[in-house]
Amino acid sequence: MQIILAGPRGFCAGVNMAIESLRLAIERFGTPVYVYHEIVHNTWVVEDFRRLGAVFVDDLAQVPRGSHLLYSAHGVSPEIRRMAAERELAVIDATCPLVTKVHREAAGYARKGYTIILIGHAGHDEVIGVMGEAPDATVLVQTPEDADRLSVSDPDKLAYLTQTTLSVDRASVIIERLRQKFPKIVGRPKDAICYATSNRQEAVRTLSREADVVLVVGSANSSNSQRLAELASAEGVATHLIDGPGDIDLDSFEGGETVVITAGASAPESVVQQCAELLVQRFGAAVESRTIRQEQVSFPLPKTLENTSGMRGQR
Numbered sequence: 001m002q003i004i005l006a007g008p009r010g011f012c013a014g015v016n017m018a019i020e021s022l023r024l025a026i027e028r029f030g031t032p033v034y035v036y037h038e039i040v041h042n043t044w045v046v047e048d049f050r051r052l053g054a055v056f057v058d059d060l061a062q063v064p065r066g067s068h069l070l071y072s073a074h075g076v077s078p079e080i081r082r083m084a085a086e087r088e089l090a091v092i093d094a095t096c097p098l099v100t101k102v103h104r105e106a107a108g109y110a111r112k113g114y115t116i117i118l119i120g121h122a123g124h125d126e127v128i129g130v131m132g133e134a135p136d137a138t139v140l141v142q143t144p145e146d147a148d149r150l151s152v153s154d155p156d157k158l159a160y161l162t163q164t165t166l167s168v169d170r171a172s173v174i175i176e177r178l179r180q181k182f183p184k185i186v187g188r189p190k191d192a193i194c195y196a197t198s199n200r201q202e203a204v205r206t207l208s209r210e211a212d213v214v215l216v217v218g219s220a221n222s223s224n225s226q227r228l229a230e231l232a233s234a235e236g237v238a239t240h241l242i243d244g245p246g247d248i249d250l251d252s253f254e255g256g257e258t259v260v261i262t263a264g265a266s267a268p269e270s271v272v273q274q275c276a277e278l279l280v281q282r283f284g285a286a287v288e289s290r291t292i293r294q295e296q297v298s299f300p301l302p303k304t305l306e307n308t309s310g311m312r313g314q315r
């Protein structure tokens with residue numbers, strides 16, 4: 001058996017920043033530190049932080065007045081910021097800057113009177129947050145068919161934005177349909193999807209052509225991990241989205257396969273290594289790393305963590 005570890009894989013700059021922010025917040029402010037939604041969509045990361053004293057909530061009513069509250073990498077709507085201010089919560093904003101950029105664009109378009117087409121998945125934390133910037137001016141489009149069916153009152157004042165973790169290919173199809181239907185629509189086709197999502201998709205697409213099996217390490221609710229699995233599957237390769245080594249069906253291997261292992265942007269490298277190690281032990285697999293594109297992106301920690309007092313009622 002040969003294992004190819006696809007690169008880049010695993011933690012992106014936004015996830016690194018969010019995880020480090022929560023670790024530092026617990027260290028500096030003590031527990032509990034409340035987190036609005038999961039810090040990132042990964043069961044290992046969430047469970048580790050639960051053990052350290054983080055409390056994950058889906059409703060700010062569960063957070064006692066004056067507590068420390070961290071916003072996850074996926075960001076929050078202005079309404080959540082307003083409620084946090086009302087409850088005098090000390091906010092640590094670990095929203096990924098690339099998500100913040102989408103929020104700013106949504107707010108900017110709405111101010112100028114545009115209707116915003118948000119391409120994304122209903123119910124995803126990032127989508128809920130961005131739609132909250134201009135709920136009355138935003139329409140969610142999930143599929144090319146949604147785009148075909150769309151009707152808007154003023155096609156001359158139309159903008160599109162995308163969830164950062166979509167399939168690059170699928171988003172392009174939807175954007176193209178929107179452009180055909182609404183020639184004056186504005187948006188940024190080149191960096192519609194974030195660098196980490198694009199790079200991980202490019203790597204798995206390229207390497208899956210050599211694979212008999214692709215293992216995508218990531219949790220079932222991780223959007224970018226799901227997209228990696230879909231992409232490898234679309235290349236015609238047997239693909240499994242696995243949370244960790246316990247999900248690997250060892251009996252399905254014969255022992256001579258080439259196995260590509262990748263990981264979604266929220267999946268820890270330690271879990272990837274455990275998965276590879278299991279196949280090494282069982283099948284004597286040889287492990288090789290193959291990096292399609294280098295990444296040197298990092299994001300600064302939230303300003304709140306530069307001093308220990310927190311930003312009460314930050315909006």
Ligand code: SF4
Nearest residue numbers: 012014096098164194
């Ligand atoms: S996947 Fe992209 S947008 Fe999401 S946290 Fe990572 S870098 Fe930020």
